[in-house]
Amino acid sequence: MSSFDYDLFVIGGGSGGVRAARLTAGLGKRVAIAEEYRYGGTCVIRGCVPKKLFVYASQFPEQFEDSAGYGWTVGEARFDWQKLMMAKDREIARLEGLYRKGLETAGAEMLNTRAELTGPHSVRLVDSGKVVTAERILVAVGGSANPHAALPGYEHCITSNEAFHLETLPDSILIAGGGYIAVEFANIFHGLGVQTTLIYRGMQILSRFDHDMRQGLHEAMEAKGIRIILQDIIEEVTRTPAGGLLARTLHNETIAVDQVMLALGRDPNTSGLGLEAAGVAVNERGAIIVDDFSRTNVESIFAVGDVTDKVQLTPVAIHESMCFVETQYRGNPTSPDHHLIATAVFSQPEIGTVGLSEEDAAKKYPDIEVYRAQFRPMKATLSGRAERMIMKLIVNAGDRKVVGAHILGHDAGEMAQLLGITLKAGCTKEDFDRTMAVHPTAAEELVTMYTPSYRIRNGERV
Ligand code: NDP
Numbered sequence: 001m002s003s004f005d006y007d008l009f010v011i012g013g014g015s016g017g018v019r020a021a022r023l024t025a026g027l028g029k030r031v032a033i034a035e036e037y038r039y040g041g042t043c044v045i046r047g048c049v050p051k052k053l054f055v056y057a058s059q060f061p062e063q064f065e066d067s068a069g070y071g072w073t074v075g076e077a078r079f080d081w082q083k084l085m086m087a088k089d090r091e092i093a094r095l096e097g098l099y100r101k102g103l104e105t106a107g108a109e110m111l112n113t114r115a116e117l118t119g120p121h122s123v124r125l126v127d128s129g130k131v132v133t134a135e136r137i138l139v140a141v142g143g144s145a146n147p148h149a150a151l152p153g154y155e156h157c158i159t160s161n162e163a164f165h166l167e168t169l170p171d172s173i174l175i176a177g178g179g180y181i182a183v184e185f186a187n188i189f190h191g192l193g194v195q196t197t198l199i200y201r202g203m204q205i206l207s208r209f210d211h212d213m214r215q216g217l218h219e220a221m222e223a224k225g226i227r228i229i230l231q232d233i234i235e236e237v238t239r240t241p242a243g244g245l246l247a248r249t250l251h252n253e254t255i256a257v258d259q260v261m262l263a264l265g266r267d268p269n270t271s272g273l274g275l276e277a278a279g280v281a282v283n284e285r286g287a288i289i290v291d292d293f294s295r296t297n298v299e300s301i302f303a304v305g306d307v308t309d310k311v312q313l314t315p316v317a318i319h320e321s322m323c324f325v326e327t328q329y330r331g332n333p334t335s336p337d338h339h340l341i342a343t344a345v346f347s348q349p350e351i352g353t354v355g356l357s358e359e360d361a362a363k364k365y366p367d368i369e370v371y372r373a374q375f376r377p378m379k380a381t382l383s384g385r386a387e388r389m390i391m392k393l394i395v396n397a398g399d400r401k402v403v404g405a406h407i408l409g410h411d412a413g414e415m416a417q418l419l420g421i422t423l424k425a426g427c428t429k430e431d432f433d434r435t436m437a438v439h440p441t442a443a444e445e446l447v448t449m450y451t452p453s454y455r456i457r458n459g460e461r462v
Contacts, residue, residue, distance in 0.1 A: 002135050006030045009123050009134035010108075011115045011273075014041020016305035016317030017140030018099050023325040025108035032132065033108050034115035034125065039099040042142050042306070043314040045092060046164045051184060053088050054164075055346045058191025062348075066383035079192060081169040088164075117274035120300045124274070136300050136328060139280075139288060140317065141273065143266040143306035148176075153237030156245055157260040160185065170194055170258035174247050176234050177263035178205040180345055183217070185261060187348040190226045197227040197255060199234060199247075206345065210357035210406040212372065216390045217408060220349055223386065229253070234260070268307045285309055292335040294324045302328075311338055342420030344413030349387065352416030355404035355423050358394055362456040367397035369429070370456065371449035377409060377442050391445045393432065397455065400428035405446070415443050 010021045013035030021033040038045045057079075064074045103110055113127035122133050145159035158166070160181050173189050175182050178200030190196040198205070198221075204214045205228065222228055229249070236248045237260050247255045268287040275282060281289045281297045287309030294302045302324055305317030319336050326334040342354035355361075361368045371393040380387050389409030396403050405419040422431070437444035455462050 003133075004121060004135045005132045006032045006109075006134040008032075008136050008138060009115070009132065010034070010138045010140060011117075011123065012041065012140035012142060012269075012305075012307070013039040013099070013110075014140060014142045014305065014317065015043045015314045016142075016321045017041070017138065018103060019318045020138050020140065020304065020321035020324055021108040022102050022106045023322065024329055025103070025106040027325075027329050028107075029329060031106075031108040032111055032134070033103060034111040034113055034123070036112075036114035036126075038096055039103070039110070040092070040096045044095050044099065046161050048314055049095060050088050050092060050164050051160075051188070052346060053091065054084075054188045054192075055184070055348070057084050058188045059348060061191060061193070062385070066379070066385055069382040069384050079169075081166075081192075085165075116272065117278040117280070117301070119278055120298050134300075136302065137278075138321075138324065139273070139296075139301065139303040139307055140305050140321070141269040141307050142317075143268050143309070143312060145181075145262070146265045146267050148262050148264050151234060151237065151262075153239075154262070156237045156239050157262045159262055163261055166259070172257040173197070173259045173261060174199060174234070174245075174255050174257045175261045175263060176200075177265070178202055178207060179263060179265065180206075182261075182263035183221075183345055183347045185263060186221065186226050187346075190221075190224060191348060195257075196225075197229065197257070199229040199232055199249065199255075201231065201233045203230060205230075206351070208357075209345075209351065209353060210392060210404070211359060212390050212392055213351045213353065213357075213406050213408050216374075216388070217345075217347055217349065217351060220387065220408075221347070224348075266306065266312060268309050270307060283309070293327050293333065294320055294336065311341060313341065313343060316341065340420065340423050342416040342423075344416050346413065349389070349409045350407075350412040352407045352412030352414070352419070353405070354416055354420045355402070356394060357404060357406070358392070358456070361394045361396070361403050362459055365396045365398060365403070366458050368403075368456050369395040369397050369452035370454050371395065371429075371451075372453040373445045373449055375445065378440060379410070389442055389445075391442075391449070393429065393446065393449060395429045395452075400430060402427055402429055402432060407446075409442060411442070415446070419446070 007029040008024045008031045010017045010033040025031040113125045115123045118124050124131050172195040174197045186198045206214045232249045232251045234247045270286045288303040304320035306312045323334040323336045326332045345351040373391045392406040394404035435447045
């Protein structure tokens with residue numbers, strides 16, 4: 001029996017922390033997990049899950065419209081924001097309950113308090129002031145929305161946190177940023193009938209994505225009526241006597257809106273965590289530095305998920321935790337595999353992607369083939385909706401492997417998950433070609449693009 005209070009102490013009850021605590025407790029270890037807010041973390045409480053519920057809610061107006069082409073007459077549609085909020089809150093509470101139940105069943109001790117490190121093996125429970133010890137400590141405290149405190153008037157703005165709890169749906173909103181959150185919320189608010197403007201500093205939204213996805217989504221969003229301002233930033237936000245907001249931009253435009261939402265990235269939650277006391281090294285962004293096995297520079301302290309600022313995605317945090325448990329408690333050293341992570345942007349239309357963008361592939365390989373299809377999905381024929389799907393496969397001509405797959409359109413996220421398996425398995429273009437199509441689907445395009453649309457040799461399109 002060790003002299004520590006616990007074998008493992010987990011700080012943070014989000015996706016990464018809960019998985020590690022549950023699995024380790026399930027192995028018969030003495031585990032405690034501390035969470036200062038609600039179990040489930042960003043993903044369940046104020047991220048992926050409520051966001052996706054909002055996405056579903058915001059898609060109905062288009063579906064009502066589309067149904068007309070299929071013979072339906074739908075009566076007057078009305079939307080009740082409060083009703084959606086209550087339903088969403090119920091579902092989140094249910095999921096939080098499941099997280100708690102899983103921990104309880106596994107035998108982990110749940111502590112509803114903030115916890116801070118006081119040394120390599122010790123943690124202070126902030127609510128009681130009690131200090132407890134553990135052989136190993138796992139930091140899984142995640143990240144939080146960058147409040148952009150340098151912006152004059154930032155205190156008038158909301159982030160995604162508050163967007164999940166707005167008392168009323170605004171008539172108009174200005175969203176700053178061009179990443180996942182900005183783009184997803186712009187589509188959500190627009191779908192719910194809010195006059196929506198997106199402002200982004202770069203040349204095109206979604207800077208790290210394939211150019212066809214970026215351009216295609218931009219055009220689709222504008223066609224719906226979302227205003228997108230590029231190469232500009234908000235310089236100041238002021239509140240008017242009437243209670244509205246005025247946002248002044250660098251290029252001297254003044255935009256009057258009900259809400260301004262900042263979606264300018266997320267920062268690791270390490271402030272005041274006691275990392276210095278424990279001697280844990282952080283990088284210039286305050287993220288905990290870990291090696292390939294989630295080890296910090298302090299032998300007994302580990303970190304997973306957004307707090308390490310490697311890849312800010314829920315499945316990545318979960319995977320890192322599973323590898324941590326495998327390595328530390330099952331005697332099977334396993335390093336998280338961050339290569340080829342499939343991901344989706346739940347915009348409308350959606351983006352699903354895995355592997356290299358055309359631009360990155362062209363930098364990495366001397367000769368690539370690009371297979372590209374742009375077409376009207378079958379559902380849009382009768383609905384009359386002027387939407388286009390884009391599908392792209394990027395092939396390294398050297399070894400014929402598909403190194404990138406990108407989809408813009410309905411269910412792109414679902415398709416990306418399956419494409420992820422094929423890229424992970426190292427499938428070649430010929431593997432795709434000899435795969436029978438599922439007909440009639442949009443996805444069949446992925447196995448019927450037989451001829452390259454163009455090649456890029458040594459950076460030159462030919
Ligand atoms: P992102 O990193 O995706 O985007 C941040 C955006 O803010 C970028 O467009 C960036 O511009 C811009 N930006 C950053 N700093 C400034 C600044 N000072 N002034 C103006 N613009 C600025 O972060 P998000 O907040 O959208 O999302 C956080 C993370 O959460 C994502 O990285 C993602 O991994 C995860 N997430 C995943 C989702 C999913 O899987 N569907 C959904 C939501 C979030 P630039 O590009 O020029 O740097």
